[in-house]
Amino acid sequence: ILGRPGVDGMSWIEGWITPELRALLDAVFAKLARPGMCNIDDTDSVAATATVVDSKVLEAAARRDRRDAGQRTHDALFALLQPGVDPTKLGSHRGLPVQAIVTMSLNDLERGAGVATTASGGHVSINEALKMAEGTKPVLVVLDADGLPLYLGRCQRLASPAQRLSLIARDKGCTRPGCEAPASMCAVHHVTDWTKGGPTDLSNLTLVCDHCHALVNDSAEGWKTVVMGKDSPYRGRTGWIAPKSLDPTGAPRVNDRHHVGEWVAAAIESSCHRWGSRAA
Numbered sequence: 001i002l003g004r005p006g007v008d009g010m011s012w013i014e015g016w017i018t019p020e021l022r023a024l025l026d027a028v029f030a031k032l033a034r035p036g037m038c039n040i041d042d043t044d045s046v047a048a049t050a051t052v053v054d055s056k057v058l059e060a061a062a063r064r065d066r067r068d069a070g071q072r073t074h075d076a077l078f079a080l081l082q083p084g085v086d087p088t089k090l091g092s093h094r095g096l097p098v099q100a101i102v103t104m105s106l107n108d109l110e111r112g113a114g115v116a117t118t119a120s121g122g123h124v125s126i127n128e129a130l131k132m133a134e135g136t137k138p139v140l141v142v143l144d145a146d147g148l149p150l151y152l153g154r155c156q157r158l159a160s161p162a163q164r165l166s167l168i169a170r171d172k173g174c175t176r177p178g179c180e181a182p183a184s185m186c187a188v189h190h191v192t193d194w195t196k197g198g199p200t201d202l203s204n205l206t207l208v209c210d211h212c213h214a215l216v217n218d219s220a221e222g223w224k225t226v227v228m229g230k231d232s233p234y235r236g237r238t239g240w241i242a243p244k245s246l247d248p249t250g251a252p253r254v255n256d257r258h259h260v261g262e263w264v265a266a267a268i269e270s271s272c273h274r275w276g277s278r279a280a
């Protein structure tokens with residue numbers, strides 16, 4: 001609902017949007033609404049038309065940026081609707097094209113049922129996801145039974161964007177236990193640090209939001225990351241070890257916040273089996 005303009009000319013906007021629209025908006029806002037981008041009050045901030053963002057210019061503009069998240073979203077939408085701005089040509093954000101990214105398993109794709117995950121943490125049905133793939137050209141990641149990417153659709157550059165896509169599909173968001181930051185707000189982190197010989201292999205990479213990234217260090221108050229071992233039920237996922245002051249056990253823990261779709265699918269699957277066996 002767009003409310004009537006008030007005496008000051010300002011209008012109230014309110015309403016529900018579908019997961020599909022949310023995925024498209026999130027992809028745009030992840031880039032255009034971040035601090036230092038599209039600031040109406042700062043002509044030296046980075047414009048929506050800048051396909052290549054100079055990180056020094058962006059960081060300087062972000063330091064001057066005093067807008068709250070709501071104002072940045074407003075300014076991003078304003079920038080998006082300016083003449084000459086093509087929403088399909090917004091360059092890249094964190095190494096990937098600014099497009100909705102939708103992840104689904106091959107099994108679900110073949111069955112035409114199940115839940116697909118968007119990079120911003122939303123869930124859409126497989127049918128809705130495929131409709132999006134036809135009409136809006138998102139990046140579509142399909143996983144095989146082992147969780148390895150089979151198809152990296154419409155991605156121009158293959159090497160590191162492919163790894164990032166795989167991480168979005170596998171981790172879905174920040175891997176620190178309890179953190180709800182979706183993949184669109186995450187950077188790629190080396191589980192074993194690069195400076196300590198950690199390779200840039202998928203098995204040694206994980207998604208971490210900027211806040212949690214800053215918590216990882218070698219001090220007594222720092223968090224550590226490990227790859228969960230073969231005998232863990234979370235094999236291959238990223239485990240986080242809290243500082244001793246928070247958790248004296250030193251046990252690595254994983255983040256389940258972004259895997260709700262899998263729980264839902266597993267619950268539906270197991271209840272179908274139960275019902276099936278009862279019927280038989």
Ligand SMILES: [Zn+2]
Pocket residue numbers: 174175176179180181208209210211212213
């Ligand atoms: Zn986080």
